[in-house]
Amino acid sequence: MRDERVLAYCNLFAVLGSIPKLLELDENARKLVQNKKLSIGFSVKDGPCGTLAFDDGRVEMREGTKGCSIKLYFSSCTKFNGMIDGTATPMPVSGFHHLGFLLGAFTKLTDILSSYLRPTPEKLEDKDFFEKSTVLMLNVIGNAVVQIGNNDKVGMFSASNIVDGDILFGIGDDIAIGIRAKDHVLSIMKEAPEVSFSEMRFASLTVARDLFDGKINAVAAVGEGKVRICGMISQIDNINRILDRVSLYLA
Helix, strand or coil: CCCHHHHHHHHHHHHHHHHHHHHHHCHHHHHHCCCCEEEEEEEECCCCEEEEEEECCEEEEEECCCCCCEEEEECCHHHHHHHHHCCCCCCEEECHHHHHHHHHHHHHHHHHHHHHHCCCHHHHCCHHHHHHHHHHHHHHHHHHHHHHHHHCHHHHHHHCCCCCEEEEEEECCCEEEEEEEECCEEEEECCCCCCCCEEEEECCHHHHHHHHCCCCCHHHHHHCCCEEEEECHHHHHHHHHHHHHHHHHHC
16 A cells, blocks of 8 residues: 655655756756745655755755745645645745745746656657656656655565665666665665666666556566666665555556
């Protein structure tokens, strides 16, 4: 069963946490926050706590809400998840004078994000959009693996069996992120690790997209050479077990 608390961690650090990559990929999204220097803090009771800090077209996600310009408080993980689903409207508990940014530029930014993460078939026919959407999905899924491995009971069991080391998670030879395992706790690496203990590479953007969308079977894709795995196979095996949980939270 899906845990609302784990979903809240995925929504904050994987979904909203992909906004930095979105700004790298999409010029229109970047323009929305150009010349903006402020931060939005999200504090969820019995759940995650993090801040999106904007600085002239760039943004970083960090843990905690210390020093944030606008603070949004949610009395439960379910209510925070409702904001992500569009069924609940948040109100700030501080930084009311920044409400215009929250309801204006930030809302437009999340709309662009949603268009990439939940694209229509017609939009995916555009090659540029398809590539950006798939790269963004890679980042979302990588961050979700980290959150599920650190917070979901089943995911934590798999993480407890992962030996320390960096795992490369990529598409082709040029697109990659990393997942670092240390003391059975996972963390995301924005770039490919310099030295990886194991690797999982999708042969192309099309293969990656088909796997993300559940159109092809991962085991069959490995057998057909569409997905390459190498290195410490036990790491990949346990990461795959966590990957199986991602669709439960980000379907």
